[in-house]
Amino acid sequence: MSKNALVSFQGNKNINTEIQLTGSKSECNRALIISALSKKLVQVENLSNAADTVTLNGILNKLGVESNEQGGASKPQTNNSELVDVGPAGTAMRFLSAYLSAKNGNFLLTGTERMKQRPIGILAEALKTLGADISYAENEGFPPLNIVGPLNQKTEKVKIKGDVSSQYISALLMIAPVLPQGLTLEIEGELTSKPYVDMTLDMLSAVGIEHQWQGNSISIKPQTFKAGTLVVEPDWSAASYWYSIAALADEATISLPALKEKSLQGDSQIQRIMEIFGIQTSKTETGISIQSNEKATDAPEILDLKTCPDLAQTIVVIAAALGKNMAFTGLETLKIKETDRIAALQNELAKIGVTLTETNLVYTLNCDKLHFPDKITIATYEDHRMAMAFAPLALLVKEVEIEEMQVVEKSYPYFWDDLKKAGFEVTTLQHSVIQ
Template sequence: MKYKVKGTATIHSNIQLAASKSISNRALILRALSNSPYPIENLSDCDDTRVMVEAFSSHDHLFDIGAAGTSMRFLTAYLSRIPGEWIITGTERMQKRPINVLVEALNAIGAHVEYLKTKGYPPLKIRGKALEGGEVFLSGGISSQFISALLMIAPTMEKGLIIHLEGNIISVPYIKLTLKMMAEFGVKSEWTGNTIKIFPNEYRPVKYTVESDWSAASYWYEIAALSNSAYIELKGLFKDSGQGDSKVAELFVDLGVSTEFTADGVILTKTDRVAKKMFHNFVNEPDLAQTFVVTCCLMNVPFLFTGLQTLKIKETDRIEALKVEMKKLGYVITDREDSILEWNGETCEPETNPVIATYEDHRMAMAFAPAAIKLPHLLIAEPMVVTKSYPNYWNDLKKVGFEIEEI
């Protein structure tokens, strides 16, 4: 299936954003660990959260989490401490996403996790039991989801857990988000230098409401930047958010979008400010990279983006995917060192009717769709991949005046 997308250059609307899947999935783990009787309010209805909900309500011992990377990592750690024998698997792409760092760390502190096919990758067999805990040494350059998975189960371990992070730490805001939420469920931590300490403790049940998703908001910032005139109210966002992607409000100032915080969320308006060139290290906000690559090219703003080392192990190799798909639109992007993307203004002949491949990656679909504001013909392949994080995305685009036709 493909969607033919036609944009609109003038937008005046309000959007109830999707709930944050990052917060939702953490909240589900913490709710389970606290034996809370309270439901999570404003829980995300995306695929990644749905598979978590199904796992917690299932009486099976086999869990297929599809393409949900967060769920794979969080549930692997959670199940390692639940008595019983469990199998967790996912899509073909998921079975190519490495998980050895988490598995080795879990086994080092008393877990029993083994690989069923290829060493270092799902599917996994887990024999859940009480965990001793202790100390683990991890590279600070790994996905924060591995670290968060360990942190959330740390208080339940006999000795608690001390995590030593070696080298530069990436995605710090996501680790801070995990620790903040753990504190809201009654467990405090100590983070000094590159060492995080969690002592044995019990979570307490609390009533919890999930904030809207700043990652989803980034596509509305992109839409505002590419428009001729925009006034967009996004509901459910907080100024003091623990989400790293809230950085989007600051970054888009240089691409012509101002942010006003209100009691209900934010209001975006189009301005005339446009940077001559954009530089940013995305080490703390890697999920924003696709949004900024597409936006900058279509606004003719050269860029140098660094800190993208985790993009190769996301739902797809996002660095390669961006190079291939942007070339279809007439932009030649270069990369180096597996962590840098650059565009110096070089262009090529665009395809007449470009079809954007989405690579089973929700962010490819959502980052490229706004390009229809500037382009006369744009097709998005496998558009329903957006259900991974933002199921109502296409309906929201229609609400503000985009024309979307299934072909």
């Protein structure tokens, strides 16, 4: 049976602490795929202990790299598929769809029931255009996927929508160097989460893979990886929850070692965004420090989060808790994440009297009826970011019960322990009554 966390904060809400964050899940997962494609010429340091990264690393180690061949090699003479189960790891599902298409073998790529509801068709069809042997084992456009590799490349050019998931684009770019003809990727429409594509290209560049990006077209020729090491930075997505705590505390000074002001991670934009809530970021000898004693800047009429959608839940909850009737855009991809994050936010914000409504892709908070009951119980919908976005409300609500507390293992396994370091009380509850 799942366990719940009862979170509270007693006494002086002046928080002064140092938190060592786990490695970036986004960087780790890219680094692991790049390392496998390079046949271990590229090593990875500061690997994250997030469940998604542990899952992907375990799968790649099990598959091995010795048979990882150039596309177009002879296909295996067996009808027995090797089961590759990513569980709830969405990034792994997308990256492995491309990786396994370039690898010699016969695979059934699957995941949890929720994973089977998350679309993969855009990526699968792009891979099929390149020459991949992919079929849908159950429902058209969704996992599980039957993949027989390596692909027999038919063309080096493929088109893909840019406004659905940047992970589709990154998955294709990472296999491009090992394709016989390379890859020219034409991005159709607006590119969502561009920083994540930049991250992928920067990491490839760090190990010798060159690219050209002109207009909406990215080209990577067949190339050999250069031996080297990719050192993973701590996770800026995880840092966002500490910005939330700083914003909701009376005062706060929180040190986050090894984080870089200038980062490959798009979520490092939290530094600029949180100035709206009076949180200042400063560089230190060991990393960064965030303080809550600075004057807030004016919020934009509409805050665009399309380049950092993983910050959306955190920022929306902060704004709601502080009673700010803000408007947001760039949240379209939230509906196909671990859960429908828009619906989840609407359901849980209602528990403190706040509404989140959508009009023509603009999402508006109304905090006119904001109130803080003595206790609220937050459903997580199997989504790690719901748990961590709402837990800091314990600074304003006497007791916050977070259902299925183990969901944080997906990206930040030590989240509850780190809350305790900062003065929060976290009690594990079993057989709790769902309100």
